Amino acid sequence: MYNKKSLLEIIATRDQSINFSALAGFLPDPDHVIRKKGKGISILKDLSTDPHIWACMQSRKSGITSMEWDINRGKTKSNQAKTIAKIFQDLDIYKIISEILDAPFWGYQPLEIIWQKSGNLILPVDIIGKPPEWFAFDSENKLRFISKTNRQNGQIIPEYKFLCPQYNPSYNNPYGERVLSRCFWPATFKKGGLKFWVTFTEKYGMPFLIGKHPRQNDSDATEELAEKLENMVQDAIAVIPDDSSVEIQEAGGKGASADIYEKLIQHCNQEISKAILGQTLTTEVGDKGSYAASKTHQDVRKDIIDADKRLVKKTLNQLVFWICELNFSSGDLPYFDLWQEEDVDKALAERDQILTNTGVKFSKSYYQKAYGLEDDDFEISSDTQNSQKQNFSEQVSPVALFSRHPEQSEGSNNDPQQQLDQAINAFTPELLQKQINPILKPLISKLKKAESYEQMMEIIATAYPDMDDKKFQETLARAIFISEIFGRLNGKD
Numbered sequence: 111m112y113n114k115k116s117l118l119e120i121i122a123t124r125d126q127s128i129n130f131s132a133l134a135g136f137l138p139d140p141d142h143v144i145r146k147k148g149k150g151i152s153i154l155k156d157l158s159t160d161p162h163i164w165a166c167m168q169s170r171k172s173g174i175t176s177m178e179w180d181i182n183r184g185k186t187k188s189n190q191a192k193t194i195a196k197i198f199q200d201l202d203i204y205k206i207i208s209e210i211l212d213a214p215f216w217g218y219q220p221l222e223i224i225w226q227k228s229g230n231l232i233l234p235v236d237i238i239g240k241p242p243e244w245f246a247f248d249s250e251n252k253l254r255f256i257s258k259t260n261r262q263n264g265q266i267i268p269e270y271k272f273l274c275p276q277y278n279p280s281y282n283n284p285y286g287e288r289v290l291s292r293c294f295w296p297a298t299f300k301k302g303g304l305k306f307w308v309t310f311t312e313k314y315g316m317p318f319l320i321g322k323h324p325r326q327n328d329s330d331a332t333e334e335l336a337e338k339l340e341n342m343v344q345d346a347i348a349v350i351p352d353d354s355s356v357e358i359q360e361a362g363g364k365g366a367s368a369d370i371y372e373k374l375i376q377h378c379n380q381e382i383s384k385a386i387l388g389q390t391l392t393t394e395v396g397d398k399g400s401y402a403a404s405k406t407h408q409d410v411r412k413d414i415i416d417a418d419k420r421l422v423k424k425t426l427n428q429l430v431f432w433i434c435e436l437n438f439s440s441g442d443l444p445y446f447d448l449w450q451e452e453d454v455d456k457a458l459a460e461r462d463q464i465l466t467n468t469g470v471k472f473s474k475s476y477y478q479k480a481y482g483l484e485d486d487d488f489e490i491s492s493d494t495q496n497s498q499k500q501n502f503s504e505q506v507s508p509v510a511l512f513s514r515h516p517e518q519s520e521g522s523n524n525d526p527q528q529q530l531d532q533a534i535n536a537f538t539p540e541l542l543q544k545q546i547n548p549i550l551k552p553l554i555s556k557l558k559k560a561e562s563y564e565q566m567m568e569i570i571a572t573a574y575p576d577m578d579d580k581k582f583q584e585t586l587a588r589a590i591f592i593s594e595i596f597g598r599l600n601g602k603d
Contacts, residue, residue: 136246136247136248136254136256136263136264137246137247137248137249137251137284137285139246139285140282140283140285141217141285141288141291142291143288143291143294144291150243151216151217151241151242151243152243153294154215154216154288154290154291154294155216157290157293157294157297158215158290160297160300160301160382162300162379162382162383163290163293163297163382163386166382166383166386166387167215167386169386169387170211170214170386170387170414170415170418171208171211173411173414173415173418174207174211174415174418174419174422174448175204175207175208175211176450177419177448177449177450177451178448178449178450178451179198179203179207179446179447179448179449180195180446180447181194181195181198181430181444181445181446181447182444182445182446182447183195183444184442184443184444184445185442186441186442186443186444187438187441187442190434190438190441190444191444193231193233193433193437194430194433194434194444195444197233197234197433198446200235201234201235201236201237206221206237206239206426207422207426209221209237209239210273210275210421210422210425210426211418211421211422212239213275213276213277213286213421214277214287214288214289214418214421215288215289215290216242216286216288216290217242217276217277217285217286217287217288218242218245218274218275218276218277218279218284218285218286219239219242219274219275220239220240220242220244220245220253220272220273220274221237221238221239221240221272221273221274221275221425222237222238222240222271222272223236223237223270223271223272223273223429223432224236224237224238225270230437231437232436232437233433233437234429234433237273237429244256245264245274246264247284247285248263248264251279251281251284252266252267253267253272253274254266254267255267270432270436273425273428273429275421275422275424275425277289277421289385289386290386292385293381293382293385293386296377296378296379296381296382296385297378297382299374299378300374300375300378300379300382303371303374303375303378304371304375387411387414388410388411388413388414389410389411419448422448423445423446423447423448426446427445427446429446430443430444430445430446431443458480462480464587464591465591556569557569
């Protein structure tokens with residue numbers, strides 16, 4: 111028998127663990143880079159001065175800040191939804207979103223809510239991102255503010271006061287995963303490689319000045335000549351004895367050595383791009399790219415954008431929940447939503463258009479799932495459906511033959527071949543001639559003007575761009591589609 115009381119208890123806790131040790135009243139930060147360097151998050155913030163890291167950070171943020179936003183009212187009461195919408199319109203939402211998106215870089219990002227009384231309501235008038243190094247997490251994974259008056263245990267955060275998005279947090283690591291920690295060593299090696307590359311360039315990028323003097327010259331005369339040559343590098347002027355000479359020698363054979371530093375910096379930049387963006391093609395255009403590779407990289411980037419989108423929506427919907435909890439009675443809540451203005455799959459839309467033209471009728475729920483539309487965003491007009499059916503029946507009547515499986519059709523011929531023959535016969539010569547005439551007409555008119563066989567061949571070779579074969583292609587596509595459907599219905603396992 112099991113103990114019901116034991117089911118309600120938490121057994122594995124930090125207080126009971128032999129491996130747990132806290133620094134003062136806070137959990138130790140498990141980030142390896144921060145622990146080894148002992149400088150806190152500030153060491154990661156210094157990385158943002160690197161141009162490539164900064165560009166990658168802005169590129170990742172732009173995947174979300176380029177989206178449109180709105181408050182979806184759903185089934186919420188009208189006055190509540192209007193209040194929430196008005197609050198968000200008054201806030202600088204894109205600034206707030208940008209600060210929320212700092213969480214993947216620092217692991218977590220506290221945002222303080224500035225509340226203000228407005229009549230009988232308590233509403234947020236601003237949301238300000240605060241430095242994450244001012245905060246820490248206690249043994250219960252709760253956020254605490256490290257204040258001057260309480261550095262030992264920190265100040266408990268009041269309810270409804272701070273939003274704190276965390277990037278992939280866990281029980282063992284409430285500080286979240288830090289993307290910039292993955293960039294620390296590539297950025298460090300890149301900085302060192304760049305330093306040596308500059309030194310190398312200064313040393314071998316300029317020509318060498320070789321001074322020659324008589325062998326009997328003493329060391330003072332030699333040093334004097336060397337000093338004049340050093341000044342000559344800067345001023346391009348030197349005065350030397352008439353029995354001395356100066357030669358200019360270009361540095362050669364050092365290109366391969368210089369490439370080592372360039373490849374090191376390029377490799378470090380690629381590692382940084384992969385850490386922040388998950389791929390490299392959006393920041394590094396290599397000479398071996400392909401469509402398949404770029405498509406794969408874009409899919410990876412889209413996955414990261416979707417994850418950041420969920421983080422933003424979760425954080426701002428927490429704010430919506432708090433506003434409603436403080437000011438309104440329980441019930442359905444509106445919610446914050448993000449979407450891309452052109453977030454429609456063009457290939458899917460074209461496919462659906464072809465199927466619609468062949469008589470396929472999609473349900474309203476399909477449009478909602480396929481295109482992310484809400485119930486009140488669109489209507490399916492009955493007039494449109496009837497006109498589609500009529501248009502289809504006039505153009506391709508054989509579909510009616512395949513509306514049901516032959517074995518289930520009452521009073522119909524069950525011979526599949528005969529049904530297919532009937533479908534083919536429905537494409538009458540008159541219909542095909544009507545479709546082909548616009549294609550042949552421009553060609554025939556030009557052939558009549560030809561004066562030789564060679565000229566006729568040239569006209570045929572150049573006439574195709576002028577042909578309008580769209581309707582013929584649509585008819586052929588419908589015929590192929592009908593044949594495929596018929597084959598599937600009558601296929602044998």
